[in-house]
Amino acid sequence: MIKSFEKPILTVDVAYLSIHNAQLEILTIRRQNEPFKGQLALPGGYVHCDQDTDLRDTARRVIAEKTQLEPDYIEQVETVASNTRDPRGWTATVLFMALVSQSKRDNEESLGSGCQWHKLDSIQSNELCFDHAVLLEKVKERLIAKSRYTSIPLFLLPNKFSLSEAQQFFEITTLSGLEKKSFRRRLLDAEIVEDTGELSKTGRRKASLYQIKPGVGVHFFPRMIG
Amino acid sequence: MIKSFEKPILTVDVAYLSIHNAQLEILTIRRQNEPFKGQLALPGGYVHCDQDTDLRDTARRVIAEKTQLEPDYIEQVETVASNTRDPRGWTATVLFMALVSQSKRDNEESLGSGCQWHKLDSIQSNELCFDHAVLLEKVKERLIAKSRYTSIPLFLLPNKFSLSEAQQFFEITTLSGLEKKSFRRRLLDAEIVEDTGELSKTGRRKASLYQIKPGVGVHFFPRMIG
DNA sequence: AATAGATAGTGGCACAATGCCACTTATAAG
DNA sequence: CTTATAAGTGGCATTGTGCCACTATCTATT
Structure with a gap:
């Protein structure tokens, strides 16, 4: 028996993160309609009861x-709701964090029109519509926190990467400088990456290229890093 | 401009956890109405757009x-949604985990009618309505995981507790046996509890009673335990 | 009063993962 | 051939935990 309460609006928003030129970037779209027309938004949309079987479905469809772009990692971060975050009324949005590998990121051809990558640092809060600046902040916090004790930054790397690149990516996502030897031991001892036998093409000394071991998911390290 | 999609139902469910007689217990209510009349449910309810300013509000009101009972710790766990979890249609529920200190837990007087504590181990999946067994499983996983690297089990303890009690509670929430000395060092070095100067009233040798330092929230340990 | 039993609490060393830093190795550029 | 730069390693210090025996304090029993 469904009571006649006014139902809130339920949406899904996805923060697509990637690393380009050693900087975190986020995928945004520019709003075509009021409210907040012309401002930046995280890709998102309404839950379609008739099409989506669950929230991950909604996330996939909206994306x-x-x-x-298919994300290489996706995680539900938090559901944010209030009667003030959207002028259209009481809304709730389920926020997802999606990580895109650099290999896919550099494949610009598959990027839809209206979509644009933005450097995370250069984005102004007031450029974002609704409370998307708050959502973005939550995603950043989650990424930073989980990068300290899990292997999720690996999903931002290109398919094949050197250990130095890996360290650089972890330094970006943890906002801290890491020690070379410690980092390498940590990553190699976890047995989540494997040497491909290939060497990097550029640079001084050629670096061995590694890849994520097939079938390996998120790894939890026994200690925090940094 | 709101499109005419059918809006999903949005609810909040709260898993109230406490420890009693060295066992995890959960607060349930017995459903008075169909569907699932007579079965057990987590306390929860619809989001009321006119009353609740956000989801935590809904959680508080529903509770x-x-x-x-005011929980001593509350955390949003996950939002679960699908078109199959509730026969009434497409529903989404925001799941919260709430921890109740033993001091409050033992204050049975404040427990509402229809509410009942159940040992977590003795609860059968088919006693629970909807997908509440799934929700409960998610909460258990979250509690176990976070108990390994944070101080949240402290919120289940009575206001004043011995270190042995604390260890026992951590052993319950982590599902593992812990080593006495290691545990004590870990807890005391974190500087999140303080000696009250009081001693326990029962037992052989009297234990020093500790309490959570005022104003201290969740602590993240540098390493996993156990 | 003496003793046994139980729980509280400590000392000290081993071990595991990381921090630190100097060192060697490989490659491109000049 | 030399030099600069980035890749990669050796080895010890530090930190937090595992382990286990030991001491301390209280109750119950005889």
Whole structure:
């Protein structure tokens, strides 16, 4: 028996993160409609009861409408709701964090129109519509926190990467400088990456290229880093 | 401009956990109405757009309708949604984990009618309505995981507790046996509890009673335990 | 009063993962 | 051939935990 309460609006927003030129970037779209027309937004949309079987479905569909990019990692961060965050009324949004590998990120061809990557540092809070600046802050916090004790920054790397690149990516996501030897031991001892036998093409001394071991998911390190 | 999609139902469910007689217990209510009449449910309810300013508000209100118990710790776990979890249609529920200190837990007087504590181990999946067994499983996983590297089990303890009691509670929430000396060092070095100067009243040798330092929240240990 | 039993609490060393830092190795550029 | 730069290693210090025996304090029993 459904009571006649006014139902809130339920949406899904996805923060797509990637690293480009040694900087975190986020995928945004520019709003075509009021409110906040012309401002930046995280890709997102309404839950469609008739199409989506669950929230991950919604996330996938909403993403597919904007871009063909398949994230390499996706995680539900938090559900944010209030009667003030959207002028249209009481809304709740389920926030996802999606990580895109550099290999896919550099494949600009698959990026939908209206989508644009923005440097995370250069984005102004007031450029973002609704409370998306708050959502972005939550995603950043989650990424920083989990990068300290899990292997999720690996999902931002290109398919094949050197250990130095890996360290650089972890330094970006943890906002801290890391020690070379400690980092390498930590990563290699976890047995989540493997040497491909290939060497990097550029640079001084050629670095061995590694890849994530097939089938390996998120690894939890026994200690925090840094 | 709100499109005419059918809006999903949005609810909040709260898993109230406490420890009693060295066992994890959960607060349930017995459903008075169909569907699932007579079965057990986590306390929860619809988001009321006119009353609640955000989800924590909803959680508080829903809780207050059933019992006067104020949780000592509350955390949003996950939002679970699908078109199959509730026969009434497409629903989404924001799941919270709430920890109740033993001091409050033993204050049975404030427990609302219809509410009942159940040993977590003795609860059968098919006693629970909807997908509440799944929700409960998610909460258990979260509690176990976070108990390994944070101080949240402290919120289940009575206001004043011995280190042995603290260890026992951590052993319950982590599902593992812990080593006495290691545990004590870990807890005391974190500087999140303080000696009250009081001694326990029962037992052989009297234990020093500790309490959470005022104003101290969740502590993250540098390493996992156990 | 003496003793046994139980729980509280400590000392000290081993071990595991990381921090630190100097060192060697490989490659490109000049 | 030399030099600069980035890759990669050796080895010890530090930190937090595991382990285990030991001491301390209280109750119950005889």
